[in-house]
Amino acid sequence: MTHVEIEYCVPCGMLDRAQDVQAAILEGYGTEVDSVSLVAGDGGVFEVRADDEVIFDEESDEFDVDAIVDAVGGRVGAAA
Template sequence: MEIEYCTQCRWLLRAGWTAQELLTTFTAELGEVALIPGTGGVFDVRLDGETIWSRKQQDGFPDLAVLKQLVRDRIAPDRSLGHTDRR
């Protein structure tokens, strides 16, 4: 998994926090989350080369619960996320 973040916008802390949350939730499923410095307002989350969240395309940052659901749906679709799952 990769998170590309804008260094000009100083989004390293946001990218690091997002990575920490994903690694904490998906301890057995994710081997790593790479933080990739970028520019131009980028904040893209990719899984196996597929962009699952793009700040520019979705017009904002992902809600963490939504991002966890997107990741779960791809790597562990039968897994419950507990209170994070919306009914």
């Protein structure tokens, strides 16, 4: 099963964005993922990792919830 971590910048106020991504992943994949964890960070970080592999990094990727969910889906299928 797949473990997903969403690391977000607390001082930047990114909690709402992180929760939106978390909810979208859970709605899309439900019990197909083991966990979708929120990880508090700082320094402007917003990264999504699936099984320790970075699948979204705000520094280099355009923020798109659907694209992030699709990327997680690629890991869910690969983890089987």
